[in-house]
Amino acid sequence: MLQPMRVPAEGLPDRVTIYEVGPRDGLQNEPAIVPLEVKAELVARLAAAGLTTIETTSFVRPTWVPQLADAEELLARVEKAPGVRYPVLVPNERGLDRALALGVTDIAIFGSATETFARRNLNRGLDESVEMFAPVVARARENGLRVRAYLSMCFGDPWEGPVPIAQVVGNGRRLLDLGCEQLSLGDTIGVGTPGHVTALLDAFAAAGVGPERLAVHFHDTYGQALANTLSALRAGVTVVDASAGGIGGCPYAKSATGNLATEDLVWMLSGLGIETGVDLASLAATSLWLAERLGRPSPSAVVRALSQELSEDEE
Numbered sequence: 001m002l003q004p005m006r007v008p009a010e011g012l013p014d015r016v017t018i019y020e021v022g023p024r025d026g027l028q029n030e031p032a033i034v035p036l037e038v039k040a041e042l043v044a045r046l047a048a049a050g051l052t053t054i055e056t057t058s059f060v061r062p063t064w065v066p067q068l069a070d071a072e073e074l075l076a077r078v079e080k081a082p083g084v085r086y087p088v089l090v091p092n093e094r095g096l097d098r099a100l101a102l103g104v105t106d107i108a109i110f111g112s113a114t115e116t117f118a119r120r121n122l123n124r125g126l127d128e129s130v131e132m133f134a135p136v137v138a139r140a141r142e143n144g145l146r147v148r149a150y151l152s153m154c155f156g157d158p159w160e161g162p163v164p165i166a167q168v169v170g171n172g173r174r175l176l177d178l179g180c181e182q183l184s185l186g187d188t189i190g191v192g193t194p195g196h197v198t199a200l201l202d203a204f205a206a207a208g209v210g211p212e213r214l215a216v217h218f219h220d221t222y223g224q225a226l227a228n229t230l231s232a233l234r235a236g237v238t239v240v241d242a243s244a245g246g247i248g249g250c251p252y253a254k255s256a257t258g259n260l261a262t263e264d265l266v267w268m269l270s271g272l273g274i275e276t277g278v279d280l281a282s283l284a285a286t287s288l289w290l291a292e293r294l295g296r297p298s299p300s301a302v303v304r305a306l307s308q309e310l311s312e313d314e315e
């Protein structure tokens, strides 16, 4: 299999942690319910490919995201691999109770940088949603859980348009101040560009939130996700969210399309000499397998190129 030539560049980390969101963000918007055994096999294959953080499902209200209504059954079925973390999304105390009952060790709350998206995604405004999260984070921490916070619509919102950087930083700080360990900055509709990423990370740093507390979560709607990731790495971020095969999107965000593909990310990082611990061939094989089950080709450029290479080798 072709590999990129390893040519390190100045000012980048030696190692990046990939926070894989395929089973959750990747599948949550799939129109046809994906069978439980396919989801469980996906999670197992991702762990076997070397991913050490795999966001597995969501403990949200099932009527809001029917695709993930099998959260309990899935978590019970997933065989936990040593050294792998399996975080889940939790919006409220009801979701936390469900997660605790299954022995979950890592959760993520998910807030918004805009009022409109908070109302559409959580059925409450910014203030009420922070009130909803506060006891979740407090109780999760009392129980020894790791808590991440997502902040959606950091670069633009389909209803409100461009989102002022100060507004993003203010809403991000509110989530961190609840006691979350990490804040993942979501470009939910993929409109960000590299300079915008730098400006946002600089503004967080100026507000006392350094890159060690941040992760980035890019969607590739306008083809900017890798360039945006490189900007974030240059600013010192070392945790990058991605979805195997580039699937994904949010059912409550107009024009949200696929996430940054994990394969595209691994290809770039590997070319830069940055360690991820992920085996690209095994990961791409997983995405090809999943694409067959979803009935359409993977949106990832690297998966497409590698699958063409494999079929030419077979001829």
Ligand SMILES: CC(=O)SCCNC(=O)CCNC(=O)[C@H](O)C(C)(C)COP(=O)(O)OP(=O)(O)OC[C@H]1O[C@@H](n2cnc3c(N)ncnc32)[C@H](O)[C@@H]1OP(=O)(O)O
Binding pocket: 025, 028, 058, 059, 060, 061, 062, 064, 065, 091, 092, 094, 095, 096, 098, 110, 121, 122, 123, 152, 188, 249, 250, 251, 252, 253
């Ligand atoms: C950018 C992204 O990708 S973000 C991720 C994708 N988006 C999402 O997952 C959306 C998640 N949103 C939600 O699940 C919902 O908006 C919620 C749970 C936050 C709020 O929904 P609401 O309808 O306002 O719930 P509300 O708090 O009024 O409770 C209503 C009922 O739902 C039940 N419910 C609420 N939360 C949950 C939960 N986490 N799990 C199961 N049931 C729940 C309540 O028990 C209650 O049941 P009852 O009527 O039998 O008493």
Ligand SMILES: CC(=O)CC(=O)O
Binding pocket: 025, 110, 150, 151, 152, 153, 186, 187, 188, 217, 250
């Ligand atoms: C919760 C998420 O999935 C983050 C986002 O895309 O805004």
